[in-house]
Amino acid sequence: MRMPIPFLISLGMLLTMTFLSVGLWSALPADMMLPIHFDWLGTPDGFARPAVALFLLPAVMLGVIAVFTIAPMVRPQAINSPALYVCIWLVAILIISAAHGLVIRQALFALKG
Numbered sequence: 418m419r420m421p422i423p424f425l426i427s428l429g430m431l432l433t434m435t436f437l438s439v440g441l442w443s444a445l446p447a448d449m450m451l452p453i454h455f456d457w458l459g460t461p462d463g464f465a466r467p468a469v470a471l472f473l474l475p476a477v478m479l480g481v482i483a484v485f486t487i488a489p490m491v492r493p494q495a496i497n498s499p500a501l502y503v504c505i506w507l508v509a510i511l512i513i514s515a516a517h518g519l520v521i522r523q524a525l526f527a528l529k530g
Contacts, residue, residue, distance in 0.1 A: 423506045427482045430510050431475060434517050438471035441524045452523045455516075461523060471524065474517040481509050 445451070451470035454463030465473070485506045489496050496502045 423503050424482070424486060426507065427478070427485070427510050430514050431478050431482060434475045434478060434514065437517075437521050438475055441521065441528070442467050442471050444528060445524060449527060451520060451527065453520060455519055459519065467524070470520055474513055474520065478510060478513050478517075481506075481513065485509070 445467040447467065449467055450464040451467055452461030452463065453465045453470045453473060454461070456462050464470075485502075489502070
C-alpha cells in the first residue's frame with residue numbers, strides 16, 4: 418500500500434515544527450521554563466527547559482511518521498481499511514502539531530515579555 422500524500426504531509430509538518438523550534442531555541446534563554454503540558458482549557462500545567470520543550474514533540478512526530486510508514490510494510494494484511502488508516506495517521510499528526518503550536522505560542526509570548 419503506497420501512501421505518499423500522508424507521508425508528504427507528515428514530513429512537511431515535521432519540517433515546519435523543526436524550523437520553528439530551531440528559530441525559537443536560539444532566541445530563548447537556556448534557563449527559561451516553557452510549558453509542555455496543558456489542561457483541557459489550554460492552561461499550562463507542566464514545564465521544561467527550551468531544548469526539551471521545543472524538540473520533544475518534533476521527536477514524537479518523527480516516531481509517529483516512522484510507525485505509520487513502516488507498519489503497512491511489516492503487516493500489510495493488518496490494515497483492512499486504507500482510508501481509515503490514512504485518517505488515523507492524519508489525525509495523529511494534527512494532534513501533535515496542535516500541541517506543538519501551543520508550545521510555540523507560549524514561547525513567543527515569553528519572548529514578547
